[in-house]
Amino acid sequence: MSVRQPAYARAVRRVLFWLAVIVVLVFFLFPPVWLLLTSLKNYKDAFAMPPVLIFKPILDNYVQVLGNADFLGYAWHSVVVAIVSSGLSLLIGAPAAYALAKMRFKGRDDLALFVLGSRIAPPLMLLFPLYLIFFHIHVLNSLPALIVTYITMELPFTVWILSTFFEDVPDEIREAALVDGEGEFGAFLHVMLPLIRSGLAATAILCIIQSWNEFLFALILSGNHSSTLPVGITSFMTFQGTQWGPLTAAGTLVMIPILIFCLLVQKPLVRGMTLGAVK
Structure with missing residues (x-):
């Protein structure tokens, strides 16, 4: 039991660490990713509810x-x-x-x-x-x-x-x-x-x-x-x-x-x- 407990604790710490990393990445990457996706949508897809995640990208906004x-x-x-x-x-x-x-x-x-x-x-x-x-x-x-x-x-x-x-x-x-x-x-x-x-x-x-x-x-x-x-x-x-x-x-x-x-x-x-x- 004394051997398994440290291994279990290390596994828990590892899981918590990677969960924290994922949360931080989502927090910081969500705004720029959403900005990029919106720039590739037409007006209808950009304001669709619920949000459209699968769409045909366009470059008209960049051309303008x-x-x-x-x-x-x-x-x-x-x-x-x-x-x-x-x-x-x-x-x-x-x-x-x-x-x-x-x-x-x-x-x-x-x-x-x-x-x-x-x-x-x-x-x-x-x-x-x-x-x-x-x-x-x-x-x-x-x-x-x-x-x-x-x-x-x-x-x-x-x-x-x-x-x-x-x-x-x-x-x-x-x-x-x-x-x-x-x-x-x-x-x-x-x-x-x-x-x-x-x-x-x-x-x-x-x-x-x-x-x-x-x-x-x-x-x-x-x-x-x-x-x-x-x-x-x-x-x-x-x-x-x-x-x-x-x-x-x-x-x-x-x-x-x-x-x-x-x-x-x-x-x-x-x-x-x-x-x-x-x-």
Whole structure:
């Protein structure tokens, strides 16, 4: 009996584990799967009750969305904003993170606390001040306004995450570089940055995902000529009614690039985040 009980307990735990996995997968996969299925249905099948699970797929909704020149423009805006804002966040944040992690100067702890506070503060606190600033300097409803906004949102995150990666690098490596004739900037650029490249990749990936998916700031600060994809989807919601077919097709098209991107970069993302977790 004493031998069978642990085996029974292990079997129960295994069953409960896989049940939990199934529940979590259903919870997270049901919305995108339903979105995809709806985008492939005609209007009648999309709103049939009970739901139609076996149907003839159509691509009319995708043809309508991809034939919309405005939607392709929104896609270009999203790509530009995501890449530029993430790149500039890394360009500015990496030296700042290095300074906070490895250099000793007056006010260092206060600056680190300010960066942490900026990260914790609700992003909505930035919305009204940024709107007024952009309005008075006449850059409202433009891509530069969105890029600056996303840099403001991503920079505290970038500094805080990268500082943990720099802290994981032994001080002896930096000191050896300084002894060998490298200046502080040379030690940062030629020695320290290559050692945390996995962390740089992970941080860049997270910044790109955040910029790609952000909706509220893009909705308020962008205009017809600078809207991104999350905002562009709302163009299928009109006073005449919601075009559910094109709306779900557009949502699927917005989701697919970031899913493919995450699948391609999952290894450096996991490796980078794991490296930052080891002390």
